[in-house]
Amino acid sequence: MDLMGYVREVAPRVNKFIEEVVKGSPQTLYDAAMHLIRAGGKRLRPITVLLSARLVGGAEAEDKALPGAAAVEILHNFTLIHDDIIDKDEFRRGVPTVHKLWGEGMAIVAGDLLYAYAYRALLKAEERGVDPVRVKEAVKYLTEGAIRVAEGQALDMLLSRRLEASLDEYIRMVEGKTAALFMSSAAIGAVLAGGDQAIIAHLREVMRLAGIAFQIRDDILGLVADEKTLGKPVYSDIREGKRTVLVIYALRKLSDGDRKRLLAILGKGNASREELEEAAELIKSTGAVEFADSLAEDYARRSMEKLSRVSEMARDLEALRLLRELIEYLVKRRY
Amino acid sequence: MDLMGYVREVAPRVNKFIEEVVKGSPQTLYDAAMHLIRAGGKRLRPITVLLSARLVGGAEAEDKALPGAAAVEILHNFTLIHDDIIDKDEFRRGVPTVHKLWGEGMAIVAGDLLYAYAYRALLKAEERGVDPVRVKEAVKYLTEGAIRVAEGQALDMLLSRRLEASLDEYIRMVEGKTAALFMSSAAIGAVLAGGDQAIIAHLREVMRLAGIAFQIRDDILGLVADEKTLGKPVYSDIREGKRTVLVIYALRKLSDGDRKRLLAILGKGNASREELEEAAELIKSTGAVEFADSLAEDYARRSMEKLSRVSEMARDLEALRLLRELIEYLVKRRY
Numbered sequence: 001m002d003l004m005g006y007v008r009e010v011a012p013r014v015n016k017f018i019e020e021v022v023k024g025s026p027q028t029l030y031d032a033a034m035h036l037i038r039a040g041g042k043r044l045r046p047i048t049v050l051l052s053a054r055l056v057g058g059a060e061a062e063d064k065a066l067p068g069a070a071a072v073e074i075l076h077n078f079t080l081i082h083d084d085i086i087d088k089d090e091f092r093r094g095v096p097t098v099h100k101l102w103g104e105g106m107a108i109v110a111g112d113l114l115y116a117y118a119y120r121a122l123l124k125a126e127e128r129g130v131d132p133v134r135v136k137e138a139v140k141y142l143t144e145g146a147i148r149v150a151e152g153q154a155l156d157m158l159l160s161r162r163l164e165a166s167l168d169e170y171i172r173m174v175e176g177k178t179a180a181l182f183m184s185s186a187a188i189g190a191v192l193a194g195g196d197q198a199i200i201a202h203l204r205e206v207m208r209l210a211g212i213a214f215q216i217r218d219d220i221l222g223l224v225a226d227e228k229t230l231g232k233p234v235y236s237d238i239r240e241g242k243r244t245v246l247v248i249y250a251l252r253k254l255s256d257g258d259r260k261r262l263l264a265i266l267g268k269g270n271a272s273r274e275e276l277e278e279a280a281e282l283i284k285s286t287g288a289v290e291f292a293d294s295l296a297e298d299y300a301r302r303s304m305e306k307l308s309r310v311s312e313m314a315r316d317l318e319a320l321r322l323l324r325e326l327i328e329y330l331v332k333r334r335y
Numbered sequence: 336m337d338l339m340g341y342v343r344e345v346a347p348r349v350n351k352f353i354e355e356v357v358k359g360s361p362q363t364l365y366d367a368a369m370h371l372i373r374a375g376g377k378r379l380r381p382i383t384v385l386l387s388a389r390l391v392g393g394a395e396a397e398d399k400a401l402p403g404a405a406a407v408e409i410l411h412n413f414t415l416i417h418d419d420i421i422d423k424d425e426f427r428r429g430v431p432t433v434h435k436l437w438g439e440g441m442a443i444v445a446g447d448l449l450y451a452y453a454y455r456a457l458l459k460a461e462e463r464g465v466d467p468v469r470v471k472e473a474v475k476y477l478t479e480g481a482i483r484v485a486e487g488q489a490l491d492m493l494l495s496r497r498l499e500a501s502l503d504e505y506i507r508m509v510e511g512k513t514a515a516l517f518m519s520s521a522a523i524g525a526v527l528a529g530g531d532q533a534i535i536a537h538l539r540e541v542m543r544l545a546g547i548a549f550q551i552r553d554d555i556l557g558l559v560a561d562e563k564t565l566g567k568p569v570y571s572d573i574r575e576g577k578r579t580v581l582v583i584y585a586l587r588k589l590s591d592g593d594r595k596r597l598l599a600i601l602g603k604g605n606a607s608r609e610e611l612e613e614a615a616e617l618i619k620s621t622g623a624v625e626f627a628d629s630l631a632e633d634y635a636r637r638s639m640e641k642l643s644r645v646s647e648m649a650r651d652l653e654a655l656r657l658l659r660e661l662i663e664y665l666v667k668r669r670y
Contacts, residue, residue: 024482029489082447086440105421108443109489112417115450116481123475136471140458146451147359154364154444 003325014046017070021121032102032110037077039093045072048182049189052203054319057193064128068188071122078114079149081107087240094231130192138188145184152176165243179211202310209303214330216296219244223280235276241267246288253286300331338660349381352405356456367437367445372412374428380407384524387538389654392528399463403523406457413449414484416442422575429566465527473523480519487511500578514546537645544638549665551631554579558615570611576602581623588621635666
């Protein structure tokens, strides 16, 4: 089976688990909370949980890890709802964002609700025979992930307000905003499957590197992708003044005049389509896309190398192969 | 020792624990997250945790329950930060709200960060010798509380947009918005101290009733209290169109003309001081304050009765006495 075949097989099980767990009233709140989850998404974090569990515990560990897979997807969707409010984004996954449909207040609470449901989903691992001490450990990893996501999100906002950011600051921000939840996903899968500290630490590092590669690819797609395949507006990073790796690189390479011009458009909330395109062209003219491409490849390569060193510990070689495919997908995807 | 003496003794320990746990970078995010916690607050939920723990496990259980006490206060403060954004409130505890000082985006993330830290604080109970299975149980109660708070908050918003709400709907909303976290506080204290299902269920019911009484008192204070002692603007409930128990009662009792007049002012964002005072007078004219007063007293009395039935299970009679004082304070407080 290839990765896409595996996704087609397990995604419906993750979705079903989420639908069964996230239930209650008032209905409006639950509709808002489930809106983006139902709109689609690639389920990359649940896949990370399930493959990590299989790697450590074999195919039979998948069932035990399903609550963890649901938990990270629920947590991820909570961050999307809140991020969309913060960034004033109006579309995601091809549908209007939660705050566009239900208003900001309801969207804030819908996100908060999902946050709690991430824990409730995870706690259900005990019903599947996972030792309660391991469930508690998984809760710890979910919590660490949530803390680092918030830190990364705050850093992202703070960097957007500054003139320049360094590549180091960018990586630190991305480790929080994006990689942390992939790291927690691997850890949760491994710990629910009975893994020890060594393999958990190892898989976390694999996903730290892969998560960074994933975000760099995301930055690139935000500049070069087609709006329709992306499911959200391109150039919104520019409008929001985001210090993507492309912007950081371009600001260093541009002449003083072009640099000023780019800075004048970055973060300009009411920038016209022409201005956004002008900014995009300025960024591309520096070779920023090629630089980011090779940086992403580099992180993906390091992630793969790290992964190859767990192969002797792996109890499920198909899972190992699928994890490799996943990392490759994270860095090469076109949307 | 009386309740205030007890609060003076334990509040600094709760605060110190929170300061030690909630640490990280970026500094701006942590300043925003800690702003309201540092501005004061009565620490009623931590006190509920600690007294429940003592009741069940004796004085030596207090130390084990301290992480739980910190957790519920952290969770409470996360909800305050988000509520203030939703309600557009500018002052709380006598200081500007988080979103007024740091902007809405940072305030949303600061709340999200605290949410995760509530779990991190609670997980530290294990370092104090609590069995990890009990820690996991406490996590479950924290999660249930968080879910019900979000449901209550959503119901509050939905009721504000409706013409009429019933007393039943109000009680259901308040059970979520306010009582749920008091219930979780009692459960967390009891479970960390080694309590069994029976006493946990019992204490949860005590705090459900007390929490409702507390919110009714809050509604009354929002109409009759002095702005300075309250630390936040009076009449904001009216401006936001909140269906408080007073409003629900008044809408039933007023003549058609006065009822229309009240409905015209309720939820009018730009209502003048005169209009707000007019609405307050209309509400008071129906005897709503007296009705709410006796309703709060009734819930407090039922809470006390329920509590008196745990006295034989209590291992710490001072804790029992202080819990009684706490319930009395919840319903009788002047700010």
